[in-house]
Amino acid sequence: MKGVKLSVFIFSLPWLLTFVMFWAFPLVYSFLIGFTDCTLHNFKFIPWENNWTGWNNYKDLFQDAAFLSSLKNTFIFVLGTIPVTTIIALLMALLVNRRFKGRAFFRAGYFLPSITSMVVVALIFTNLYQRGGYIALLLEAAGFSVPVNGFLYDSGTALFAIMAMDIWMSVGYYMLIFLAGLKAIPEELYEVAEINGASSLHRFRSITLPLLKPVALFILVINSIKSFQVFVEIFVMTKGKFDTSTMVYFIYDTGLATAFKFGYASAAAYVLFIIIAVFSAVQFILLKRKQPVW
Amino acid sequence: MKLGSVLSAVLFFITITTVSAQTTIEWWQFWTDAGIKPTINAMVEEFEKANPDIKVKVTDLTWANGHEKLVMAFASGTAPDVVELGSDWLAEFIVNGHIEDITSHITLDSGEYDGWSMATCQDKVYARPWILGTRVLFGNRDILNRAGYPEDTLPTLLIALRRMTNKVTSMKTGLYGWGSNTPEKHRLYKKFLPFLWSFGGQIFSDDGKVCVLSSGKAIEALRVYKILHDSSGYVADQRGIEDAFLDGKIAFILSGDWLLKRIKLENRKINFFTTVMPGLELPGRSFMGGEFLAINKNSKNKDAARKFIDYLVSPENQVRFCKANYSANPSSKKAQQDEYFTSDKNLRTFISQLRMAKNPPVDPNWVYIEDIIEKTVEDVVFNNKPPAATLLDAQHKITALRKK
Known part of the structure; x- marks a missing residue:
């Protein structure tokens, strides 16, 4: 034994x-140095040998316009992308769950963006969004007005352009999870409902949606964690300019790119950690409560 | 036999004493590409040959992570004896007490070099200027000819530049008059400052105590910068603008000597010219930066380090370096008079511009100040905020930052 x-x-x-x-x-260490003012210049490995500043970093964060802006942008990103991604993914899953010619082609096609490198996609979209890029040209041809400097070089459109790209890229992955959920619903339930005269809309509302709830909640949890940590798109496409800085970008910029303020960046990371933990906890509680009986 | 043993012992003793008397200095530097690295190695070898008591250990850094490595090395006490520092970083290392004050060692030949202002902090000099850099106006002659401008037309004043760029864009042939930068970090301010200085504006008052970024001259400079952007701007990052210029899409861009290097190395068949930054009534001021050689304050081999730096910055070695790297701005005034520079009209432009160039203030908070300036330009140029109010806000932020 x-x-x-x-x-x-x-x-x-x-x-x-x-x-x-x-x-x-790193989890414990960054928590400790979050209470110091250590930077790359005055950094000491033993956390308490650095200048201890208590809760000052946390207080300063909530008076820092750059941090508050990145907090706002992160919430816009999370609340803007998650519902849209979830709804489109569900509709696509319902579509490719039907039997029709070329179904495998569409399934693979929708899934393809999610296995492509984010950096590659971001670089392609950077070109598409430029002044004179295909998206701007198409919209102009359709009679829409487009920003003079392109979508990414305008504070009014930059974040939304990145969100649109993110939705396009991730929707195929969530479609696949929904598809697995749809496949797990017993066919007999639909047959019984059909015999009893239920319309297709009624079947969707009474069978499909309730039984897909656990899958939808799972998607909400993983998508919100991923969205709160959005970084690569911002780094590649705008470097946080044009009001697109998010919390992770702020942490990177403060701690590793411009000022090397390790303590301050660690405190910001813990604020993000708490937000994600609370968000996830709420979703997990919902997930537990709404578990259906098969 | 006895004599042989004695001689061997003497020889052995001499060898041991020579080896132990040899000083090894470490040098961290950034020039790694295949064009310049052999020249760096050759210069080091020659120095060692001329100074058998000194050995130089060279470590290459990259621009991507060199700064972090340097900061970590200084913080942990493992920094080299000699270090190459960009002008943007000097203040940071000086203020943190990492760099040796060399004021007493440079008085004899200070007049023979340009660029001291970038290495001077509170009247003390901390590094030797090595290779400097400035920005000049690059123009596409073919595009200007198509717009109806005679062969020798140059935009010596900003108003002429504005007229010419407008005319090119208004031809509606898919050509742009002006290459305008996106808000790239560490780049955008280098594009705006030449306009600010050419209008007579400043970031700080002459005594360096008060931020004067919202002066009437600064507002006018930012307004003209925006007009150029709005009316004739091809908007991209610096690399994108240069690509478009080399592809013959843009009439004018502001760029540095690296573009000359690209044109030569990529064998570009572009009909271009260079001229100094246009001004209001006289030629304008441009941005000046550069590479500096500094000594670690905690180095145990300061004399050897000084000797090595003196060797590297000598006029002959600067010319040799510039030839290998296609650099246009040696800090040595004697090197600037070399035929290599005087016989090439584009290199001559760079040398002339250097005399009318300024560097940003040496301030420990510069990384934050440049960030505020870049955000201001971004807000006015891209987000259409009013120049006066935005500059005033920036001035308040900079003042608050310095008080803190």
């Missing part, structure tokens, strides 16, 4: 070491 325990420990050691070094240690 003892031998078994030791071997379990030895086999799990690689994961354990990785977990401690790259997850647990």
Whole structure:
């Protein structure tokens, strides 16, 4: 028995070491230096040897216009992309769940953007959104007015343009999860409903939607965590300019790019951590409560 | 046999003493591309040959992570003896007490070099100017000919530049009069400051104590910068603008000597010219930056480090460096008189512009100040905010930042 325990420990050691070094240690360490004013210049490895400033970083964050702007943009991004992504993904899943010629082609086509590199997609969309880019030309041809400097170089449109790209890119992935959910609904339920004279809309509202709820909530949780951490698109497309800076971009810029304020950036990271934790907790509670009986 | 043993012992002793007397200095530098690296290596070898008691260990840095490496090295006490620093970073390292004050060592030849102002903080000099850089106006002659301008027309004044760029864009042939920068970090302010200075505006008062960024001259400079952008701007990042210029789409852009290097290395068949930054009534002021060589304050080999720096910045070595790297602005005035520079009209433009160039103030808060300036230009040019109010807001922010 003892031998078994030791071997379990030895086999799990690689994961354990990785977990401690790259997850647990940074988590505790960044929490501690969030209470100091350490920068790259005055940094001391032992957290309490740095200048301890208490809650000052947290107080300063909520008076910092750049942080508040990134907080606002993050919420716009999360609240703007999640409902749209979820609804479109559901509609697409319903569509490709039907039997029709070329169904596999459409399924693969819709899924393709989500397995493409975000950097590649962001670079392509940067060109599409430019003045004289195809999107601007198409919209102009259709009679719409477009920003003179292109969609990404205008504070009124830049964040929404990035959100649109993000929706386009991630919708195929969530479609696939919805599709798996749809496949798991017993066919008999639809047959019984049909025999009893239920219309297709009624079947959708009374069978499909309630039984897809756990899948939808799962999508909401993972999509909101991902959306709160939006960074690559912002970094590649605007570098946080034109009112597009998000919380993770702010943390990167403050801690690793411009000022190297490790303490301040760590405090900002913890604010983000708390927001995601609260958001996820609420969703998990909902998920638990609404578990249907099959 | 006995004599042989004695001689061997003496030889061994001499070898040991020579090796132990040799000083090794470490130098961290950024020139890594295949064009310039052999020249760097050759210069180091020659220095070692001329100074057998000094050995130089070279470490290459990249622009992507060099700054972090330097900061970490200074913070952990492992920084090299000699370090190459860009003008943007000098103040940061000086203020944090990492750089040796060399004021007493440069008085004899200070007049022979340009660029000291960038390495001077509170009347003390901290680094030697090595290779400088400025921005000049690049023009496409073919586009101007198509717009009806005679072969030798140059926009010496800003009003002429505005007229010419407007005319090119109004031809509606898919050509643009002016290449306008997106708000790229560390770049946009370098494009706006030449306009600010050419209008006679400043960031700080002459004594450096008061921020004067919302002066009438500054407002006018930003207004003209926006007019150029709005009426004839091809908007892209610096690389995008240069690509479009080299593809013959833009009549005028502001750029540095690296564009000359690209034109040569990529064998571009573009009919271009260079001229100094246009001004209001006289030629304008441009932006000046550069590479500096500094000594680590905690170095144990300061004399050897000084000797090595003196060697690198010598006029001969600067000319040699510029030839290998296609650089246009050696800091040495004697090097600037070399035939290599005087016989090339484009290099001559850069040398002339350097004499009419300014550097941003050496301020420990510069990274934040440049951020505020860039946000101001972004707000006015791209978000159509009023120049006067936006500059006033920036002035308040800079003042508050310095008080803090």
